[in-house]
Amino acid sequence: MNPQEIQADYLLHPRWIVPMVPYGVVLEGHSVALSGDRISAILPRAESLGIAADEVVDLPSHAVLPGLINSHGHAGMSLLRGYADDLPLMPWLEQHIWPAEKTHASEQFAADGMELAIAEMVRSGTTTFCDQFVFPDVGAATAQRLGMRCQIAFPVWNFPTRWASDTDEYISKGLAVHDQFKHSTLVSVVFGPHAPYTVAEDDLARVATLASELDTVIHIHLHETAAEILQAMDVSGERPISTLHRLGLLGPRTQCVHMTALIDEDIDLLVSTGAHVVHCPQSNMKLASGICPVSDLRAKGVNVAIGTDSAASNNDLNLFGEMQTAALLAKLHGRDATALPAADALHLATLGGARALGREDALGSLEVGKLADVIAVDLSGPETQPVYNPVSQLVYACNGSQVTHSWIAGEAVMWQRELKYIDLAALGARIGEWHQRISATKSSTA
Amino acid sequence: MNPQEIQADYLLHPRWIVPMVPYGVVLEGHSVALSGDRISAILPRAESLGIAADEVVDLPSHAVLPGLINSHGHAGMSLLRGYADDLPLMPWLEQHIWPAEKTHASEQFAADGMELAIAEMVRSGTTTFCDQFVFPDVGAATAQRLGMRCQIAFPVWNFPTRWASDTDEYISKGLAVHDQFKHSTLVSVVFGPHAPYTVAEDDLARVATLASELDTVIHIHLHETAAEILQAMDVSGERPISTLHRLGLLGPRTQCVHMTALIDEDIDLLVSTGAHVVHCPQSNMKLASGICPVSDLRAKGVNVAIGTDSAASNNDLNLFGEMQTAALLAKLHGRDATALPAADALHLATLGGARALGREDALGSLEVGKLADVIAVDLSGPETQPVYNPVSQLVYACNGSQVTHSWIAGEAVMWQRELKYIDLAALGARIGEWHQRISATKSSTA
Numbered sequence: 001m002n003p004q005e006i007q008a009d010y011l012l013h014p015r016w017i018v019p020m021v022p023y024g025v026v027l028e029g030h031s032v033a034l035s036g037d038r039i040s041a042i043l044p045r046a047e048s049l050g051i052a053a054d055e056v057v058d059l060p061s062h063a064v065l066p067g068l069i070n071s072h073g074h075a076g077m078s079l080l081r082g083y084a085d086d087l088p089l090m091p092w093l094e095q096h097i098w099p100a101e102k103t104h105a106s107e108q109f110a111a112d113g114m115e116l117a118i119a120e121m122v123r124s125g126t127t128t129f130c131d132q133f134v135f136p137d138v139g140a141a142t143a144q145r146l147g148m149r150c151q152i153a154f155p156v157w158n159f160p161t162r163w164a165s166d167t168d169e170y171i172s173k174g175l176a177v178h179d180q181f182k183h184s185t186l187v188s189v190v191f192g193p194h195a196p197y198t199v200a201e202d203d204l205a206r207v208a209t210l211a212s213e214l215d216t217v218i219h220i221h222l223h224e225t226a227a228e229i230l231q232a233m234d235v236s237g238e239r240p241i242s243t244l245h246r247l248g249l250l251g252p253r254t255q256c257v258h259m260t261a262l263i264d265e266d267i268d269l270l271v272s273t274g275a276h277v278v279h280c281p282q283s284n285m286k287l288a289s290g291i292c293p294v295s296d297l298r299a300k301g302v303n304v305a306i307g308t309d310s311a312a313s314n315n316d317l318n319l320f321g322e323m324q325t326a327a328l329l330a331k332l333h334g335r336d337a338t339a340l341p342a343a344d345a346l347h348l349a350t351l352g353g354a355r356a357l358g359r360e361d362a363l364g365s366l367e368v369g370k371l372a373d374v375i376a377v378d379l380s381g382p383e384t385q386p387v388y389n390p391v392s393q394l395v396y397a398c399n400g401s402q403v404t405h406s407w408i409a410g411e412a413v414m415w416q417r418e419l420k421y422i423d424l425a426a427l428g429a430r431i432g433e434w435h436q437r438i439s440a441t442k443s444s445t446a
Numbered sequence: 447m448n449p450q451e452i453q454a455d456y457l458l459h460p461r462w463i464v465p466m467v468p469y470g471v472v473l474e475g476h477s478v479a480l481s482g483d484r485i486s487a488i489l490p491r492a493e494s495l496g497i498a499a500d501e502v503v504d505l506p507s508h509a510v511l512p513g514l515i516n517s518h519g520h521a522g523m524s525l526l527r528g529y530a531d532d533l534p535l536m537p538w539l540e541q542h543i544w545p546a547e548k549t550h551a552s553e554q555f556a557a558d559g560m561e562l563a564i565a566e567m568v569r570s571g572t573t574t575f576c577d578q579f580v581f582p583d584v585g586a587a588t589a590q591r592l593g594m595r596c597q598i599a600f601p602v603w604n605f606p607t608r609w610a611s612d613t614d615e616y617i618s619k620g621l622a623v624h625d626q627f628k629h630s631t632l633v634s635v636v637f638g639p640h641a642p643y644t645v646a647e648d649d650l651a652r653v654a655t656l657a658s659e660l661d662t663v664i665h666i667h668l669h670e671t672a673a674e675i676l677q678a679m680d681v682s683g684e685r686p687i688s689t690l691h692r693l694g695l696l697g698p699r700t701q702c703v704h705m706t707a708l709i710d711e712d713i714d715l716l717v718s719t720g721a722h723v724v725h726c727p728q729s730n731m732k733l734a735s736g737i738c739p740v741s742d743l744r745a746k747g748v749n750v751a752i753g754t755d756s757a758a759s760n761n762d763l764n765l766f767g768e769m770q771t772a773a774l775l776a777k778l779h780g781r782d783a784t785a786l787p788a789a790d791a792l793h794l795a796t797l798g799g800a801r802a803l804g805r806e807d808a809l810g811s812l813e814v815g816k817l818a819d820v821i822a823v824d825l826s827g828p829e830t831q832p833v834y835n836p837v838s839q840l841v842y843a844c845n846g847s848q849v850t851h852s853w854i855a856g857e858a859v860m861w862q863r864e865l866k867y868i869d870l871a872a873l874g875a876r877i878g879e880w881h882q883r884i885s886a887t888k889s890s891t892a
Binding site for chain 1: 773870
């Protein structure tokens with residue numbers, strides 16, 4: 001399109017553009033136009049001056065890049081940040097987190113936890129996230145209200161929570177939420193069976209059938225620890241991923257979260273089915289769960305996304321730290337400093353996430369016609385100077401606080417670090433009340 | 447002392463105090479008084495009201511703790527942040543970093559790199575750092591001018607740099623710098639023989655003798671990689687740490703930096719000599735160097751400090767990220783989620799550093815009579831809410847940008863994130879010039 005024919009809502013003049021497509025390219029002296037919910041132009045600065053724009057945004061020391069995609073978390077659990085630390089996965093879940101959730105995880109808990117999580121995620125560059133938590137209807141409505149793009153996986157367990165009493169109810173209520181948001185452009189609702197060790201085979205098979213009928217994503221914790229695998233082998237003689245495959249659960253719409261302690265056969269199954277892996281390096285390290293072999297997976301053609309997991313096991317929802325940890329951990333694990341270079345770490349949080357979501361057509365890169373999910377990161381601070389390569393700076397030196405602007409579907413949800421939809425003081429007051437309430441019951445649950 | 451008898455320059459009223467002594471304690475409803483360069487009182491809020499203070503500082507959502515100690519770095523190399531990434535240690539040094547330094551590392555390079563490093567370190571809570579770089583006279587003078595506490599290790603190599611042409615000159619110039627700063631209360635100058643593989647045995651023995659005569663610290667890279675150890679074994683049949691011990695270099699004034707790939711005999715030597723270990727987890731991961739077994743060392747009574755290493759191999763000088771990585775890495779390495787809990791990670795960056803510096807009498811904790819090196823960290827942001835335990839928040843959720851105030855020797859070097867001595871715009875302009883100059887020669891050196 002001729003620049004003169006473009007009517008832009010925003011015309012961004014950044015120092016650098018990191019479009020992700022073409023891969024490895026950094027543009028200087030270019031501009032980005034956003035029109036409605038789409039990217040309408042990426043072109044040399046001089047040519048951009050012909051574009052009629054409602055708002056021109058000078059970003060003289062900023063890198064502009066696709067909004068980051070956090071492909072695994074439990075937003076509601078932000079209210080349990082730092083509630084219990086330095087414990088292995090199962091005691092942490094069974095003796096601390098699940099009892100606290102049993103006592104407190106109400107609709108309001110889900111709504112306030114979601115708002116806290118979104119505030120943190122937007123401030124650190126995330127524009128899309130994948131979530132699995134009770135009261136997914138509340139989570140989805142909150143995200144929609146706050147202008148945040150997300151995939152909400154409704155939970156399925158074989159035990160009751162305050163949201164549903166049995167597996168049938170999880171599925172029927174979940175399908176209702178899926179239906180409720182089927183026309184949303186921001187929120188998609190998918191299946192979130194928790195894990196092979198908390199959902200029986202029959203129920204997993206049912207989820208596989210329903211997800212296939214609805215052509216919908218399945219988001220599942222898988223091979224989070226070696227112990228999980230050993231326990232399954234003891235019971236069934238089968239590795240959990242093989243069980244999922246036998247039940248028809250693995251496919252190009254499946255997001256397998258964690259995936260530590262893999263053997264070649266596991267990776268072969270991922271390759272042959274086209275299932276995606278969501279790497280959660282900080283959570284896996286903090287819970288001493290193990291290591292997801294990201295470099296091996298990528299080398300074999302498996303798509304890998306990245307997630308923070310919840311603020312209770314991380315303890316932040318900051319993808320900048322997560323990308324750095326992913327890069328560092330891959331190098332350590334492979335004893336190879338060239339493993340997962342900066343550009344590949346950024347891929348996990350952009351195109352890798354978009355592909356896992358089945359939204360590579362619209363998300364994960366800055367390309368004309370894609371959705372205008374865009375962030376600006378100011379690299380002028382002493383923490384990120386000098387800049388030889390903005391991609392290195394983004395992955396190895398940014399801590400997230402340098403993100404200044406965020407657009408989701410072309411809407412400016414953060415401007416000079418001010419959030420459009422979230423009143424931090426009011427939110428802080430509500431979080432303070434949750435802190436008091438939860439602390440008061442801590443001795444009885446912890 | 448009776449509160450009425452205290453004349454304080456600053457009286458801090460924080461929400462929490464994390465004094466580090468007594469260990470594991472968090473005080474609420476208490477205040478801290480700073481008088482001259484010392485902490486003059488820590489007492490209940492009500493009693494503190496009797497103190498006459500020039501300035502009362504309300505910190506209603508802040509944790510106050512000892513300023514952090516970064517026990518290993520090369521501040522000048524901040525100008526090479528992101529210059530070369532995703533490479534193993536030796537090619538990274540030999541093909542990129544050392545050639546760039548050979549071309550550019552002048553007095554002005556050392557001064558500007560130091561100022562950039564100090565800006566970043568103060569903004570992320572560091573009040574004391576240990577450095578090893580060429581032109582230590584310039585580095586020391588710059589730190590002194592900027593009110594920053596540091597230990598400057600003058601380098602000793604067997605090859606020439608722009609600062610000195612041979613080993614004799616490194617030592618004689620270094621001793622002159624040591625002498626020049628012997629009355630400084632902020633800067634101490636110590637011996638910085640680079641590593642056993644870059645300094646001959648005779649020269650190391652000389653350093654040991656001189657350091658002993660002057661009762662001065664030795665700061666040395668040691669066992670950074672398994673390859674370094676294997677190479678030494680090939681040449682001498684001896685592990686590098688054993689060589690240092692034979693040469694009389696190991697003792698309670700020795701700081702051994704990195705210390706990966708350790709065997710029991712190595713650890714026994716650390717225990718028997720009282721030498722200190724400086725753990726650099728992010729640099730070790732990024733260069734795929736290996737893992738320092740922090741939990742084992744601490745269990746056997748070895749004192750462990752923490753360092754970022756340079757911004758060229760990290761790529762930041764942020765001890766908050768470093769503490770988190772240390773905790774996560776220890777858990778992963780030991781396959782034990784209880785390893786290096788948050789309080790112990792904070793110990794590395796406070797008392798562990800103070801002990802390594804031989805300054806446990808004056809640094810590393812908030813105690814009456816100790817030096818007033820104090821930071822305030824605002825935990826009110828969504829990234830660090832709610833707060834069940836401020837120590838967990840500091841280690842697992844803070845990214846450094848929450849540090850609002852910093853006092854060094856009782857002087858407020860940062861106030862509401864404004865630096866007292868550094869003009870960031872002017873510094874940024876100088877860094878921009880370095881960037882242009884270094885980029886112009888990049889193709890010929892890289």
